[in-house]
Every structure is written in C-alpha cells, then in structure tokens.
Amino acid sequence: MMNDQVKSVDVLIVGAGIIGTTLANELQRAGRQVLLIDRNDAGLGCSYGNAGWVTPCFSMPLPQPGMLMKSIGWMMDPEGPLYIKPDINLRLIRWMFHFLRCMTNKKMHRSVRALTDISKYSLAAYRKLWETGRYPMDFRPNGLLMISGTESGLKDIKAETQIMAQYGIQSKELDAAAAVAMEPSLKSTVLGGTYFPDEASVEPLATVRAYLAEFEAAGGRFQGQTEVFDFVTEKDQIVQVVTTHGRYAPKLLVLATGPWSAKVAKTLKVNIPLLSGKGYSLIVNDFDVAPKYPMMILDRKIAVTPRDGSVRLAGTLELCDADETITPRRVNAILKGSHHYLKLKPEPQVFETWRGLRPCTPDGVPMLGFSRKWKNLFYSFGHQMLGLQSAPGSARFSTDLITGQTPYTDPSAFDPGRFE
Ligand SMILES: Cc1cc2nc3c(=O)[nH]c(=O)nc-3n(C[C@H](O)[C@H](O)[C@H](O)COP(=O)(O)OP(=O)(O)OC[C@H]3O[C@@H](n4cnc5c(N)ncnc54)[C@H](O)[C@@H]3O)c2cc1C
Structure with missing residues (x-):
C-alpha cells in the first residue's frame, strides 16, 4: 500500500552506491539534512563487485x-x-x-586533468578513513x-x-x-x-558501508527498499518525488542513480546521453x-x-x-x-x-552539476570505470557546488550541459 502523505526533506539523494553514499556523507557534514534512499540496500548496484581499484594512474577516459x-x-x-x-x-x-567528437587531444587532456584531480583527492580520503581503524575496508x-x-x-x-x-x-x-x-x-x-x-585497492561493498556508517553517525538517514518511479513538477521545480514508500517534497533532489540515471531523467523529460x-x-x-x-x-x-x-x-x-x-x-x-x-x-x-x-557518458567524465531544466535538481552520475576511485573527490566537488563554495577543481569538464 502506498502512503500518500508528503514528507518535506531538505536534501533527497536517490541511489546509495558509492557515489550517493559519499555525497550524502559530505553534504550532511556540510550542514544539510540528508535523506538517502535506494530501491535495494546500499551498495548492491555497480558499487558491489567492482575491481576495488583506487588508482589515479587510471584517469584516462575511454x-x-x-x-x-x-x-x-x-x-x-x-x-x-x-x-x-x-x-x-x-x-x-x-x-x-x-x-x-571527444577523441581529440584537447578534450582528452581536459578529461584527464578533471579525473586525476578527483581521483587523487579520493585516494587521500580513503587512506584517512582507513587510518581511523573503524572500518574493514581492506585498504x-x-x-x-x-x-x-x-x-x-x-x-x-x-x-x-x-x-x-x-x-x-x-x-x-x-x-x-x-x-x-x-x-x-x-x-x-x-x-x-x-x-x-x-596506487591502492579497497573492498568495494565494505567501503560503501563505511561511508554509510559515517553518514548515519553524522545524523543522516538512509532508507532502503524505496524506489523512485515518478515526479510532480511545477514550473521549473520538482515539488514531489513519488516512491514505493511515500512521497517526498525535497528542497534539493540529487540523482545518484548510476547507470539507471538516463531512465530516471527521462521521467523528468530530460534526455541524457x-x-x-x-x-x-x-x-x-x-x-x-x-x-x-x-x-x-x-x-x-x-x-x-x-x-x-x-x-x-x-x-x-x-x-x-x-x-x-x-x-x-x-x-x-x-x-x-x-x-x-x-x-x-x-x-x-x-x-x-x-x-x-x-x-x-560519451566523454568518460561524470555529470556533476545543476540541471538546466529543473532548478532544484542536481546530477551526480556517469562515473564510468572510475566511480570507486573518484567518489570522495566527486562528493567534495559536488558539495562545493551545492553549498556555493569555489570548487577545488575546474567545474567546466563536469558541466552536465556539455552535451546539450
Ligand atoms: C567489472 C567492473 C569493474 C570495475 N572496477 C572499478 C575499479 O576498480 N575502480 C573504480 O573506481 N571503478 C570501477 N568500476 C566502476 C564502478 O563500479 C562504478 O563507476 C561505480 O560503482 C558507480 O557508482 P554509482 O554509485 O554511480 O552507481 P551504483 O553503484 O550502480 O548505484 C546506483 C544506485 O541507484 C539505485 N537506483 C537506481 N534507480 C533507482 C530508483 N529509481 N530508485 C531508487 N534507487 C535507484 C540502485 O539500486 C543503485 O544502488 C568497475 C565496474 C565494473 C562493472
């Protein structure tokens, strides 16, 4: 039975893979109140059984x-x-x-710079979390x-x-x-x-769980078994997110739905390559x-x-x-x-x-930034072969954009509008 009561939330992040959990943790610690949801438990999508590499040397796009x-x-x-x-x-x-169109030297170097920056940041972040001794991440x-x-x-x-x-x-x-x-x-x-x-490696699922625990310790809330299947919009705002466990009215909605993002975005009449x-x-x-x-x-x-x-x-x-x-x-x-x-x-x-x-994505660089069409929608997906190795850096970068800080790396490479 669907519960039709609409719950107000500050930030709603859809998708609890490594990208959603690291961003949820970063935003919660930056002072936002985050609800993270997933249609399954956390970390059972692409973040479950990948090779576990945290290797900035692999920052070449496809x-x-x-x-x-x-x-x-x-x-x-x-x-x-x-x-x-x-x-x-x-x-x-x-x-x-x-x-x-992305097979040019100039575009490749722009991508390598962006991917190396977020990967190096992530390697340092994983090392720091592992050194706390709190999590069996097998760094x-x-x-x-x-x-x-x-x-x-x-x-x-x-x-x-x-x-x-x-x-x-x-x-x-x-x-x-x-x-x-x-x-x-x-x-x-x-x-x-x-x-x-x-370079380094980690155990991928244990690493998602470590970030989820950090997020919850900071006061964030995770709710599994909650699938998004529709939206209610008004003018340029998403006013309701319809899920299998009720409706949410978020101030900010973040899509961290990995490979399923194009399908979810289509429901919002956005065509994403x-x-x-x-x-x-x-x-x-x-x-x-x-x-x-x-x-x-x-x-x-x-x-x-x-x-x-x-x-x-x-x-x-x-x-x-x-x-x-x-x-x-x-x-x-x-x-x-x-x-x-x-x-x-x-x-x-x-x-x-x-x-x-x-x-x-066609250029091998994730789409990180606000939607042109919906003013309270933020994209955080498209991490291709490097999602694990770049997640904490991607989360820091996205948090900077969301909270209005100057991002630590050039935002143009990640701009979701680049394929329009
Ligand atoms: C064989 C292989 C090896 C790899 N090796 C590495 C590696 O060594 N290092 C590295 O950095 N990367 C590696 N990768 C890539 C890496 O796994 C991905 O880039 C990363 O996991 C993507 O994370 P994500 O959070 O964006 O997506 P996901 O982990 O897939 O998370 C998306 C989440 O969204 C949820 N979701 C989707 N739709 C909905 C909905 N409608 N409602 C609610 N929830 C929804 C899903 O349930 C899922 O949990 C590898 C990938 C593969 C396949």
Missing part, C-alpha cells in the same frame, strides 16, 4: 585520439575487451556521435602493476605512462624478468610492464602462485585484485542500455585471458560471478 580503429577491432571480436551488441538504436547513435596501498604480453601493448603502456606523468603520476618501467621477479604469479608469456607505486558499460567480475582462489599486487593485464583489459583469501578477476566493457543479462562467453573470456598470463589452476572454482553496469 575516448582517446587513435582509439577509433582499435575499438572497431575489439568490437568485431565477441570475446574482446570492448563490445557493442549489434542493436542499433537512436540512443546508441546519439551517444556514439558525442563519443567520436591496501600496494601500488599497481600494468603488464603486457605484446610489443604493441608495451608501447601503449609507455604512451599512457607518459601522459599520466604530466599529471604527477609516478611509475617505474619493468622488463619481463623484473615483472616476474616482482610478481611471481605471472607466467613467462609476459613481456614487461610498468609499476605505479602510489548515458549508456551502460557492462562488465563482469569473478572471485577465485585456485592459484599455483597467488597474485600479490593488483594488476592490469593490458592486452585483455583484465583487472586482477588480491583480496583476503581470494582474488577478484574483472573485465570487459559491453555497451548496452541497462541490460543486466550475463553472457557466458564474455565471462569465460576473463578466465581464458587470466590463464594466459597467471598461474591459475586449469579448472578454478569460481565462488562468485557478478555483473555490473558502469554508468558511461
């Missing part, structure tokens, strides 16, 4: 100069790291149009190894490293022998790589030699993250429209790629197979 030919090659291969289902529709065409400041088994892959790593060095990212090049000496779980198929010493980048992760622990360091296997775009007693293997990006089906062939491609480079036993037991939808 569209990059020269990416077009490479992506076409990947897209032809159903086991390749990037895949678009042959299902052409208007939303995909519009997204691709913007995506192609591991062990750096990151990027490896390749092909000459062209090594060239790509070098090019990326050179770009990231301009943004203060430290790295050390390794030949094959040095890579295997550092990480004995690697097979001799590896030709070399680069080590980034300042956001697609889902479906990826998978698997938890295994059957290794002859278990990995010690988080690793990116560049040729297959597989992320390897050591955890307490097991390893998470994550990868693939399948552009789709919030389609949550699991494609066995693409899950198997992660295992196949891992076998090629890692000392993984032939038939490893898979403890968990997970799929997640990365919220993908």
